[in-house]
Amino acid sequence: MAPQIVVLGAGYSGLLAAKLAARRTGAPVTLINDRERFVERVRMHQLACGQPLAELPIRELLTGTGVEFVAGRAVRIDAGNREITLAGRAEQLSYDLLIYALGSHAELDSVPGAREYAHTVAGFEQARRLRDRLRAGGSVAVVGGGLTGIEAAAELAESHPDRQVRLVTGGELGAGLSARGGRYLRRALGRLGVECHEGLQVSQVDATGLRAADDEKVLADTVVWTAGFRVPGLAADAGFAVDGRGRMIVDPTLRSVSHPEVYGVGDAVAAHRAAGQELRMACATAIPSAQHATRAIAARLAGRTPAPLRFRYFNQCISxxxxxxxxQFVRADDSPVEAILTGRAAARYKEAIVRGTVFAQRHPGVTALV
Structure with a gap:
């Protein structure tokens, strides 16, 4: 009898994994997610700036796949009995194989006041609350100099040219870029009027803005927090092997090292390249991990030995x-080369990549060939 496969989480990796698991194995697949809409997380800074986004109901995206969808928030995984408890439901959902794809959310507890006073662009509701807050006007400080922070600051400055936008980072702005890429980034942010504060370690957030470790004050009517992400605690609570950040530890086929009936994909998993480098949290790694995990599951169900994950980075796309x-084009290990693409061509390139992620969800057969 075919095993019951349950996929927990319907982000970029989970939704695709559910569709590919059904396609590749023929087994019954159930997808569990806490909301009924697919969230284009890489567009949340656009939503925060008031731009309309396409409605993407998960049930519609699953049409014709045979995947059963259950809307609910998982609160417990009983690894011994292979059961999942959903909030507000007495009955348990059973699985033979579990694909753990719960993703990540903003880290708001590392600095006092961040949870009380800062906004994020890590999810749909959070971005919508920021959009509503921005309608009140005033200055904005974006904390975090990674790709999310850079994109948020640029989008805010372009959408709200009448207000001051500040970008605050504890390190060097664009540290992962080439020299050419870094210079272009600074010029672009300068054209948008973004005021950059580098090497500033934020020690507190309050109603008036930010305070740094050296007691420097950065005033802001609205604070946007993009400085770090954390994963849900369900994997650790279930007894799955996790690393120091709570990410599930998996082998080269993306199977849990402690529970062979569990696979992990996306941000909530500590996956590695063959050379040992841990994959960063990104949409660019979520989709390939879903492809590989479902190939591994299908291979094992067919009595074959699955191949290890083969992954290389190609570029970093920044709107x-x-x-x-x-x-920014990069080597296989994500280190930058001097080659870059900029301007409107780069904006179109990035938009094509973002649209491609939704295309992959609508047409999993295409990704199945990859």
Missing amino acids: LGRRDGLV
């Missing part, structure tokens, strides 16, 4: 508003 962008 700088709607009319500008920066594509």
